[in-house]
Amino acid sequence: MGCGCSKLSACCWGSEYGGAVPEVQxxxxxxxxxxxxxxxxxxxxxxxxxxxxxxxxxxxxxxxxxxxxxxxxxxxxxxxxxxxxxxxxxxxxxxxxxxxxxxxxxxxxxxxxxxxxxxxxxxxxxxxxxxxxxxxxxxxxxxxxxxxxxxxxxxxxxxxxxxxxxxxxxxxxxxxxxxxxxxxxxxxxxxxxxxxxxxxxxxxxxxxxxxxxxxxxxxxxxxxxxxxxxxxxxxxxxxxxxxxxxxxxxxxxxxxxxxxxxxxxxxxxxxxxxxxxxxxxxxxxxxxxxxxxxxxxxxxxxxxxxxxxxxxxxxxxxxxxxxxxGIAHGGAALPVSPLSEACLRMDLTAIHEILEKLGYKDDEGAATELSFQMWTNQMQETLNSKKKGDVAFRHKDFRAAIECYTLFIDGGTMVSPTVYARRSLSYLMSDMPQEAHNDALQAQVISPVWHMAAYLQAAALFALGSENEAQAALREGSIHENKRNANATQ
Structure with missing residues (x-):
């Protein structure tokens, strides 16, 4: 690999204590x-x-x-x-x-x-x-x-x-x-x-x-x-x-x-x-x-x-x-998927349909911590909360879905990016965009390259009126989705 230095590399800088670097004219x-x-x-x-x-x-x-x-x-x-x-x-x-x-x-x-x-x-x-x-x-x-x-x-x-x-x-x-x-x-x-x-x-x-x-x-x-x-x-x-x-x-x-x-x-x-x-x-x-x-x-x-x-x-x-x-320009258009289009249009119903069809398939490989509590009442109650949340989510009872998914998340025995994504959309449906954005960020913490997490951030940012940030998140979601699809066809 040439010089034994690194795979990739990046960048750096600083100013006076606690302050900002003054802008030059x-x-x-x-x-x-x-x-x-x-x-x-x-x-x-x-x-x-x-x-x-x-x-x-x-x-x-x-x-x-x-x-x-x-x-x-x-x-x-x-x-x-x-x-x-x-x-x-x-x-x-x-x-x-x-x-x-x-x-x-x-x-x-x-x-x-x-x-x-x-x-x-x-x-x-x-x-x-x-x-x-x-x-x-x-x-x-x-x-x-x-x-x-x-x-x-x-x-x-x-x-x-x-x-x-x-x-x-x-x-x-x-x-x-x-x-x-x-x-x-x-x-x-x-x-x-x-x-x-x-x-x-x-x-x-x-x-x-x-x-x-x-x-x-x-x-x-x-x-x-x-x-x-x-x-x-x-x-x-x-x-x-x-x-x-x-x-x-x-x-x-x-x-x-x-x-x-x-x-x-x-x-x-x-x-x-x-x-x-x-x-x-x-x-x-x-x-x-x-x-x-x-x-x-x-x-x-x-x-x-x-x-x-x-x-x-x-x-x-x-x-x-x-x-x-011979590389794509930073502003080059990416292929538009049904999901990215739904986020751009703020078609929450379409996003709900896609999330529902996806199920928990993207939770594979997510950090899951199970202990002896698996066999205890506490674990059973946590899993029941998730199941009840899924039923409420399917029937578009988003307030109930938020309540049940919150019980599951607060239980702390399992980590699911999909649950965060579903609660994020439920918050959006309930006109709570800041909470939706927080959950979408949490989903990305668990699965850093999951396209759904970026798309939900975009939808929440659109709802918050942050147009530029929403477009950036939308593009990131498209990049992750296209990479995922390319890997799937190899």
Whole structure:
């Protein structure tokens, strides 16, 4: 899997104690590539992030990084339907809470459209978490080394190199030139298919943690000598990424430099790129990589000179990134199912019919805790409450269904996402949309990728008048449903 770093990767940032990062004036933003449409920095509670990630569910893990100090990244969703990436550090990684907060907030002063921006952090008890924008289109490593439908085009590879150089230039100008363990897993693609640099690398994995977790063959030589990462070390790692883009493989720099010295550029170049670029362009990229990989740190270029060198090489600049990447655009329409259509129309009767037909089929694999109480009166009463609730739900006696399902849920001996879904719809039918939304969220906590839970959230949000959030939940439900149907046909 290339560098032994992770499956996927995501993002990070911070400000002054308890406050929000001040917005930079829009004129300045446009001049410096900064963005002003990202929410202000927030200190989240652990409870909020647990809810957003369905209790840090395994199904929501997108990255696991490091063996000695494992750090896990989850995807999640806040109550306002904003998708997020949550990095959860090992408990021993940052024992000093103040140091963690100061470091996170320092990184959090950055705002740029070439970076994945941090939305906040959490420092509660032993928990140390970073909350960032969610990038839905995988990592550079996935598209470069493990592609399934098409190899990355030459024009897109050049765009990745330029955007990455621009991100590093911005960070350097803001006094954050150090980036830890720059590699193909640190570059992720947004809704538009544009590459962005994860902010996680701007912050160490721990107070005293190592800055590199990849194979030593890819580590800057001065880091091996001193154990310290410098701005010049980042340029060395940039050189290894240029080699990745040129070859489509993760080639150790020493081997690549041997090929370059022997003028064996053909062996170094990805065969999938045949006919897509000129000899001069290929030679220029090799020259840039060679400069970045100089043994003496002072002989390597800085980000500004990299940007200057990469701009003239750009191709197909008018073609959107998602087209070059061959991926669906963030706003692309998804197939409309009867269920998503019913939610959009707020046809609660149709939703009721679908839920009734579905029964409890989707409860398979849900967390169910049964004990010796199974044979006691308490367990029997709990099951009877569910049965009575089902009868009431079938006959559209929604007040009675709410009462019976509440007795079942409060019994606490079994967990059923379907019961939460049925009570959610019963609340909607009883003109109680906030309670309906809470139950739909609980159903998703139990089954994070269950399409029905997302659809019911959409219906509740429509009822609450939260149009944008409802549309986001509706789209999420469609994505889960389409993935489910695709898996069923394989």
């Amino acid at each position: 829009s004129v300045e933003n446009e001049e410096k590539g900064e963005v002003d449409n990202v929410p202000v920095f927030t200190e989240y509670s652990v409870e909020t992030l647990k809810m957003a990630t369905s209790g840090f569910a395994v199904e929501n893990i997108v990255s696991e990084h490091g063996e000695k100090a494992p750090n896990v990244v989850y995807n999640g969703k806040l109550e306002n339907q904003r998708r997020i990436a949550v990095k959860r550090f090992n408990r021993s990684a940052w024992p000093d809470a103040r140091q963690f907060l100061e470091e996170a907030r320092a990184v959090g002063l950055l705002r740029n459209h070439r970076l994945v921006n941090l939305l906040g952090c959490c420092c509660e008890g032993d928990e140390r978490l970073l909350v960032a924008e969610y990038m839905p289109n995988d990592t550079l490593a996935k598209h470069l080394f493990h592609w399934e439908t098409q190899p990355m085009k030459w024009a897109m590879r050049l765009r990745v190199a330029l955007y990455l150089a621009q991100a590093l230039e911005y960070c350097t100008n803001k006094g954050r030139a150090l980036y830890h363990d720059l590699n193909a897993y640190r570059i992720v693609f947004d809704d538009d298919g544009n590459p962005r640099l994860s902010c996680f690398g701007l912050m160490k994995n721990s107070r005293d943690g190592r800055s590199y977790s990849t194979n030593l063959a890819f580590t800057p030589p001065e880091y091996l000598r001193t154990g310290r990462v410098t701005a010049e070390s980042v340029m060395y790692s940039f050189g290894t990424l240029l080699l990745d883009l040129l070859s489509g493989k993760h080639i150790p720099p020493s081997h690549a430099l041997d090929l370059i010295r022997d003028r064996n550029i053909q062996t170094l170049t990805d065969s999938c790129l045949e006919g897509q670029f000129s000899i001069d362009d290929g030679t220029e990229l090799v020259r840039l990589a060679s400069r970045c990989l100089q043994y003496e740190p002072r002989e390597r270029p800085n980000p500004k000179s990299l940007v200057t060198a990469l701009v003239p090489l750009q191709k197909d600049t008018e073609v959107p990134s998602h087209v070059l990447m």
